[in-house]
Amino acid sequence: MNFTVLSDLRSARRLVVKIGSSLLVQRGQPRGEWLAALAAELAGLRASGQQVIVVSSGAIALGAARMGMAKGGRGSLEDAQAAASVGQIELARLWSEALAAHDIVAAQMLVTLGDLEGRRRYLNAAATLERLMAAGAVPVVNENDSVATEEIRFGDNDRLAARVAQAAGADAVLLLSDVDGLYDRDPRSDGATLLPQVDGITPEIFAMASTKSGSGLGSGGMTSKLKAAEIAERAGIALAIVNGTLTAPIARALDGGIGTLFLPQRHDDARKSWLGGRLAPAGVLTVDAGCMAALQTHASLLAAGMTEVQGDFARGDLVAVFGPKGERLAQGLVEYSAGECRAILGLKVEQQAPVLGYVPRGCVIHRDHLVQL
Known part of the structure; x- marks a missing residue:
């Protein structure tokens, strides 16, 4: 498919939408109205003929609030693993109920880095995603933080979303962020300009990014999103960064052209796409x-x-x-x-x-x- 502007993502046959912790959870509580509006948008995409996969963070933030853990559950690896164990149940419930309101079945899929690094397990994950979508379900994917370690993990769901897109044969990835997209400098700086399109990741593009996650809840930042774009562009997948903080963020971004679209650079075959996307x-x-x-x-x-x-x-x-x-x-x-x-x-x-x-x-x-x- 030929993607040149954000609105072209509406023609993607299969779309991966990634939601970060800070969008879904505030002060330990889920943003129920926001999630309901997003679920309605996802239902609308499906009604138009698109298949949708959700990559959703939030388990650690939800679990830490439920358990009363300091530092949002990120004080230690053990805290993060325990918080994820508690929060993943709540996260699955939230998505199940939000999508059920539109007669859509949600399917939970937890993966580790090894599931997408090893060729056989990668193919197994791809087969599961394919079967779920053929059955009409929406896969809701998250890293299995209850067993992931600091050494063997994705570390952020931005790159996970790009790898899931590869495994699922998706055409595009939509990363919902807390800013409108990639700016040529810190967006808080005077004169900062939003880049509507990036035709290939370069060192100069990386120099524009911040490694920090603004909310303190997530583990990414703009740098992790650019690394995700690198994975996607080599696999022939378009990737967009848009602002997810507002109600109905997908319509705002795609219809208004507000965000940054990263254009595919290559179309590696399935094996080389997998090799190029491996992270460890x-x-x-x-x-x-x-x-x-x-x-x-x-x-x-x-x-x-x-x-x-x-x-x-x-x-x-x-x-x-x-x-x-x-x-x-x-x-x-x-x-x-x-x-x-x-x-x-x-x-x-x-x-x-x-x-x-x-x-x-x-x-x-x-x-x-x-x-x-």
């Missing part, structure tokens, strides 16, 4: 300038071009590839363990057999298992 590489390979140039022509990564190996990984693990100045170039599935990579660092293929003790493979990462970032 097990190690890092640093390469020289010659290897970096070769990778940019879609070549495989050879040991002769490697200058450094970081991490402890096994054959088949995901590793990141960095350039000589620390720029992140790519990521892919490695053909050797970390120890073997260190052993053949900088060596040509004909020099590797004596070091490895066996006939070497053709490359360290084959181009079919390597995704440019």
